[in-house]
Amino acid sequence: MGGRPERLPRRQExxxxxxxxxxxxxxxxxxxxxxxxxxxxxxxxxxxWVEDPRGFRGAGTAALR
Incomplete structure (x- = not known):
């Protein structure tokens, strides 16, 4: 494992x-x-907004009503 040894206990915490x-x-x-x-x-x-743009747009529109 790289890095400075004095930082290893902190990483473990x-x-x-x-x-x-x-x-x-x-x-x-x-x-x-x-x-x-x-x-x-x-x-x-x-x-x-990418995976289900229609569902996302519908949820946003409903929230603004």
Whole structure:
């Protein structure tokens, strides 16, 4: 492993921390922003405007009404 040896313990500390799931993150945003509404675009992942432009556009249009 490259890098400076004095940084290795710090790297290990970071890898031992739990990672929040997407559901936990979205749930915490919904609690913090009570007027937010979650919309799922079923045929899309991280790039919904590319993967399902029609679904993305529909979700955005509905949110603006």
């Amino acid at each position: 970071l890898t031992d921390r739990p990672v929040r799931s997407e559901a936990e993150t979205v749930g915490s945003l919904e609690r913090a922003l009570p007027r937010v509404r979650r919309v799922i675009v079923p045929e899309a992942g991280h790039l919904p």
